Amino acid sequence: MPEKVALRMESTLAGLPARDARRHPSRSLRGMGVAAASIIVAGGALFAVSNGALQESPIWKRVLAVGSERQAGPADTITLSPMIDRRNGTLSITLTQVTLSSTDTEIRLNVERPSGVNLPIGYELTDDTGYIYQPLGSDSGFGPTPRNSPIEKGTMTFRYGPSYDKPDYLIFRPYEYRNAQGSDYRVNVTSAPTPSHPLVLPQGEAGSVYVTGIEYGEDETVVRFYVEGEVPWEQAYAFTLENEHGEQINRLDSAFPTNPYRYEFIMRYPPLTPDEPLTFVAKPVATRKYLGDLEIRVPLSD
Numbered sequence: 001m002p003e004k005v006a007l008r009m010e011s012t013l014a015g016l017p018a019r020d021a022r023r024h025p026s027r028s029l030r031g032m033g034v035a036a037a038s039i040i041v042a043g044g045a046l047f048a049v050s051n052g053a054l055q056e057s058p059i060w061k062r063v064l065a066v067g068s069e070r071q072a073g074p075a076d077t078i079t080l081s082p083m084i085d086r087r088n089g090t091l092s093i094t095l096t097q098v099t100l101s102s103t104d105t106e107i108r109l110n111v112e113r114p115s116g117v118n119l120p121i122g123y124e125l126t127d128d129t130g131y132i133y134q135p136l137g138s139d140s141g142f143g144p145t146p147r148n149s150p151i152e153k154g155t156m157t158f159r160y161g162p163s164y165d166k167p168d169y170l171i172f173r174p175y176e177y178r179n180a181q182g183s184d185y186r187v188n189v190t191s192a193p194t195p196s197h198p199l200v201l202p203q204g205e206a207g208s209v210y211v212t213g214i215e216y217g218e219d220e221t222v223v224r225f226y227v228e229g230e231v232p233w234e235q236a237y238a239f240t241l242e243n244e245h246g247e248q249i250n251r252l253d254s255a256f257p258t259n260p261y262r263y264e265f266i267m268r269y270p271p272l273t274p275d276e277p278l279t280f281v282a283k284p285v286a287t288r289k290y291l292g293d294l295e296i297r298v299p300l301s302d
Contacts, residue, residue: 077100080100093111095298123138131163174295185202192213199211203282221270231288
């Protein structure tokens with residue numbers, strides 16, 4: 001085993017809880033560049049296991065957005081403390097910390113908002129290359145608020161996927177949630193979709209999903225697709241598969257990104273046969289109303 005791969009395996013898998021490591025069949029992934037027997041996803045790092053040898057997946061070879069040109073490992077992090085304030089008539093935020101690593105990007109905020117009001121606001125992370133980062137989760141904590149105080153104060157932490165390029169700056173973009181307009185769009189599968197002749201499913205004003213392949217296996221059925229639009233990570237979850245009776249076929253797990261930078265995914269379903277009538281259903285997805293007065297740009301270069 002090459003030395004750098006062995007070191008990467010140790011730093012990635014050591015002490016990792018079993019629930020954080022998942023296996024995906026190799027035929028469910030594209031662009032791997034290896035004949036893999038299985039894929040291990042652990043702590044955000046991706047490896048291909050082939051004949052007992054551990055190989056790094058080419059699509060996950062990357063460098064940190066800031067710092068040296070060397071390949072980043074899971075333990076490599078860079079922390080910035082920009083302390084940038086933004087406020088409008090309702091909300092006040094201070095971006096206190098940004099942590100970048102080869103596995104994720106973390107944003108921490110101090111927040112002041114009206115007491116007892118649930119503001120319908122989301123937070124998007126992008127950068128000057130135009131890439132929209134995958135949302136991975138968030139936490140918040142607000143302390144006791146004095147009686148009759150109009151303001152409550154707290155902290156919020158947001159986790160996103162890593163950078164796949166070397167941007168000059170990050171853009172943290174609060175936005176208002178909006179309800180999608182329009183009806184579901186249905187496409188019957190009458191022939192096998194291919195990358196050159198995909199099934200196109202419009203998703204309203206946000207964009208479209210393109211189904212590029214359906215793979216029928218003994219243990220599962222794999223649907224390959226990519227997304228084009230303004231909110232790709234939301235769009236990836238806004239389409240389903242139905243049987244001939246109009247019943248939704250439940251996925252085996254969530255959409256799995258095979259090439260996050262290009263918004264390419266697979267979706268895994270129970271085993272089906274090519275002669276079964278299938279219908280893809282795309283749900284409309286709303287675009288976002290960004291709150292420009294709360295937008296924060298974080299420089300990443302000198």
